[in-house]
Amino acid sequence: MNNTDYQKIALGAARRERAGKIGLYVFLTLWALMVLFPFYWMLLTSVKSYSAYNSEYVPKFFTLAPTLQNYVDAFTLVPLARYFTNTIIFTLATTAMMMLVIVPAAFAFARLEFRGKNLLFTLFLSLMMIPSELVVITNFQTITNWGMRNTFWGLILPSVTSVFYIYLLKENFEQIPDELYKAAKVDGTSDLKYLLRVMIPICRPTLITITILKIIECWNSYVWPRLITDNENYFLVSNGIQAIRENGFGWSSPSR
Amino acid sequence: MIRRTSKAWLYLLPALLFLGFFMVYPLFDVFVYSVEEGYNSASQTYFGTGLYNYSYVLHDPYFLQAVKNTFIIVIITVPLSTAFALAISLALSSVKKLKELYQTVFFLPYVTNTLAVGLVFMILFKKTAYTDGMVNLLIQLFGGKSVDFIDGPYWAKMFVMCFYTIWVVMPFKILILTSALASVNQDYYNAARVDATPKWRIFTRITLPMISPMIFYLIITGFIGAFKAYSDEVALFGTDLNAAGMNTIVGYVYDMLYGNSGGYPSYASAAAVLLFAIVLTITCINLLVSGRNVRT
Incomplete structure (x- = not known):
């Protein structure tokens, strides 16, 4: 029971x-x-x-x-191939340039000793709080004054740096034990060589993460390219999609 | 020492140059712009300085509409998406089979072009001469009346807007919360099980306090992100957001700067500074509240 x-x-x-x-x-x-x-x-x-x-x-x-006619149309009636090429150029160039800028900066903050380092790093961190909307107005004026509208430089330059990624990378670099640096110094390795041969290989996962995030960000960027390009030859995919949508509803091209 | 110092500055030089040109200088410049009255971007001249730009922006019905829209989006999407992401993460953490698959699927919106998907949402919700659209047919199936969500009444447009915003921001929140849940020490749960603690109590007394720093992080960044809503609106309603009555503060800034209604960098700057002030205030309040509630 x-x-x-x-x-x-x-x-x-x-x-x-x-x-x-x-x-x-x-x-x-x-x-x-x-x-x-x-x-x-x-x-x-x-x-x-x-x-x-x-x-x-x-x-x-x-x-x-x-x-598959729509795909054929998209590449023939609308210069979609050009939009893709532009986006790929923009994404690769921006990401590559960003790496060249942030890796040395993070290295300097993580490994090198210099006067004013803490103050400078605090200033860097405080820049993280600044929304991009606040600076986009002047950047638009700057790029226009430099005559860089409808050029790749105009698209790329303002998005090259990222304080957040410098911060992320610096934290990662600091995880590497000091002994390695001292050992390298004893062997007479230069700072640059140490950075290239030791730090970058060790921090590869973080570098890859940053690269992927930046590529996604560039691939999806819409606002800045829209401000800076009005020539179809420099449209990115996002702008192209939006232009197709504004001029003809969705699937048809403007000429139809 | 001097040689080392100069070497360090050399490493920092590219970053400093870029940040100086495209972040620090614009930061001061935007305040200058915002107090220059009657600035003409063609001749780069202005009449005088004062607060007229702010007063113009604050009396502009489009700006007030944009502020209202932005606040509605923030107030609806931030709590809803955070709570919903928490529910999904909890569900994810308590299943074993297919967990990876679900995680991958849930992450998809994060890596897609929001403009392209926004277009699909528009198609699904839009009512045209040819078709009522997917969503409206579903509504009719359940006996409701169809409504144009894209060109129709305000609340309908706002509904699509909030729905799409939540859809877009979910992946990031799910990602953060699942990893936060996974990092809670299992000993607490085992101890609770020995004491036969009810599930709800485990949730409120163990899970929630343990992941509260992450929740507050998501709420703070969620507020900041939602206040900057713009490209999702463009994806759904097109670039002329003022005509659709769906503009946001950021959209107002860009409209003032560029396009058919553009050419007024001073008004744009004033609006951007106002946005910054709003976001800063809200973030400070958030930090104060979280500082009181989060025990670390």
Whole structure:
């Protein structure tokens, strides 16, 4: 009698547990669908033909006649290939230049001793609080005055530095034990060689993380490129998408 | 020592040059601009100095609309997205199977171009002559009345706006909160289990206090980010945000600077300084509140 009671309770608990698990999975799956659906829709719409899309009052969740015509149009009627090339040039150049700027700076803060270091670093940190919206107005004027509108330099220069990444890298550099530096010094290794041969290889994970984050940031940047370019030849992908959208609704090109 | 000092400065030189030109100088310059009255960007001349630009901006109905929109977006999206991200992270941390897959999927919006996805959201919510749009058909399916979310009433547009903003900011918050949850010492949970502590109590007495620094970090950065909302709005409603009545403070700054309504860097500067003042105030309040509540 008692035994069966225990069994019942144990069974009930197991069932409740399983119900809870199922509930969790339902919840997670719902959000996953919410995240994936726009991507699916983007892909689906891109392979629907223009006329098929417009004739569907109730949008279909699949298409039986997929077409690649939209992709052909995107590259022929709109200079999408150029937008992509521009974005790739912009992203690679900005990221590479940023690395050249922030690695020595982080190294100086982490390893070298010089007068005013703490004061300077505090000033650097306080710059992190400055929102980019506050400085974009003057930068726009500066770039315009330098005649750099619609050039890659105008696009790249203001986004080359990042105080946050210098800070991140400096913290990482400081994790490297002092003994390594002293050993290198005893061997007569120069600071630059030490940086290139020891610090950068050790901190490779952080450097890769920073690179990826910067690439994402550049790839998605919209506001600054929009301010600084009005010539289609220098549009980035974001600007191109927005221009297609403003001039013709979504899938058709302006000329249609 | 002198040689070492000069060498250090040499390493710092590129960073200092770039920061000087594109951060420090503009920082002072924006305040100068904001008090120069009647500045003309073509001739670079101005009449005098004063606070007229601020008064103009503060009396501009577009600016007031932008402030209202921004505050609504901030007040709705920051608490909702943080709470929702916490719920998802808790769910994620209590399942084992497929956890990696879910994490990958949830992270996707972080690495995508928000303008492109915003376009898809617009298509899903928009009502055109050809179709009522996905979302409206769903509403009709459940017996509701269709409404144009993109060109329709204010609350509908605001709903899409907030929905999309939450969709965009979720990945980062989930990422931070899952790692915070994973780093809570398991001994606390084991001790609680020995004492047969109820689940809710474990949550409020162990989990929440342990991850509260991260939650406050997310709230503070969430406030700052939401106050700077702009490109998501452009993705949904197009570049003419004033006409759509969906402008934000940052959008107002850019509109004043550039485009059809542009050419007024002084007004733009005044608005940017006002935005900075608002964000600074809110951040200070946040820090004060969190300093009182977070035990580290």
